[in-house]
Amino acid sequence: MKKVLILMLVIGASMAYAQEADGIYVKSEFLPSSDVSSVTKLEAGLNYPIINTEKNKLSIGGKVQSVNFDFIDEDVPFETGEIDNFKSFSLKLNYQHSLSDSWAFNLMGESQVSSNFSENEIKSEDLFFNGLITFEKYSEANNSIWTFGAVYDIKYGLNYPIPVISYTKRIDENWAYKIGVPDSRVKWSFAEKHEVEGFATLSGFTGNLNDVLEVYKDDYTGMLTQTSAILGLGYKLELWKNFDVALDGGYTVYNSLQFTDYNNDEVYDFDIPNSFYINVGLKYSFESKLKTKKLY
Numbered sequence: 001m002k003k004v005l006i007l008m009l010v011i012g013a014s015m016a017y018a019q020e021a022d023g024i025y026v027k028s029e030f031l032p033s034s035d036v037s038s039v040t041k042l043e044a045g046l047n048y049p050i051i052n053t054e055k056n057k058l059s060i061g062g063k064v065q066s067v068n069f070d071f072i073d074e075d076v077p078f079e080t081g082e083i084d085n086f087k088s089f090s091l092k093l094n095y096q097h098s099l100s101d102s103w104a105f106n107l108m109g110e111s112q113v114s115s116n117f118s119e120n121e122i123k124s125e126d127l128f129f130n131g132l133i134t135f136e137k138y139s140e141a142n143n144s145i146w147t148f149g150a151v152y153d154i155k156y157g158l159n160y161p162i163p164v165i166s167y168t169k170r171i172d173e174n175w176a177y178k179i180g181v182p183d184s185r186v187k188w189s190f191a192e193k194h195e196v197e198g199f200a201t202l203s204g205f206t207g208n209l210n211d212v213l214e215v216y217k218d219d220y221t222g223m224l225t226q227t228s229a230i231l232g233l234g235y236k237l238e239l240w241k242n243f244d245v246a247l248d249g250g251y252t253v254y255n256s257l258q259f260t261d262y263n264n265d266e267v268y269d270f271d272i273p274n275s276f277y278i279n280v281g282l283k284y285s286f287e288s289k290l291k292t293k294k295l296y
Helices: 001-013
Strands: 023-031 037-052 057-070 085-098 101-116 128-138 144-152 161-169 176-179 183-191 194-208 213-215 217-220 224-239 242-260 266-269 278-287
Touching: 085 194, 213 266, 224 278
Parallel strands: 101 194
Antiparallel strands: 023 037, 023 278, 037 057, 057 085, 085 101, 101 128, 128 144, 144 161, 161 176, 176 183, 183 194, 194 224, 213 217, 224 242, 242 266, 242 278
């Protein structure tokens, strides 16, 4: 009965909003480290609009992700075989509403299971809920958008909500930028179907340990969390209409990998060093009829 309830909670995802365009995508991220552990993430997702009008857009979607940690065991004082592979899957609804020519309202919420699944079952601790709410204010005079709100999402590896504040401006046909938290970017469209982008962003991971982990001869239950602040440069090519391939490269200016208990207290810090970052992705985007300004 408990398993059925958890599955119903996952399927019954709450209202959600995705800041990226609806579409189908696959991507892979790689953070190499020669000292503690390399991190490899493979992800595929779909967001499909079921209501798509000038005033409202409602989309349903989800994603699956595999995260692998390649630990160097001699540098970690306990067995890492149970925490080297995590799987996650989620379902969500995305809602956007155009309040006027100047204002838009966005909601985000997602039900997600993320675990090492060592016991081949879903536990209540494997279930996470993500959420976001933002407002957008468009200025025709400045050709800019202010966005403000808050987000809670385990993809950042943080256990608390963070603010969403950004200022986006379209300078001309070739240049645009977005400055804010948790994501800042500047884009140069230097030729038809070609874009170069500099970025500063957060990336991360949260996964539940489905069993007990022995650390310094004591048994613990909890979660593995990873957070990275990344500075990088990306290139995007439009292969054909609405279908893009992207390659990002950069360096982490902050890296954290921790095992924490369910009170979010640190059990063990892996002290993972900063490293290079590589991300490769493909995406096909669906057309949006929503009457909101998109400057970036």
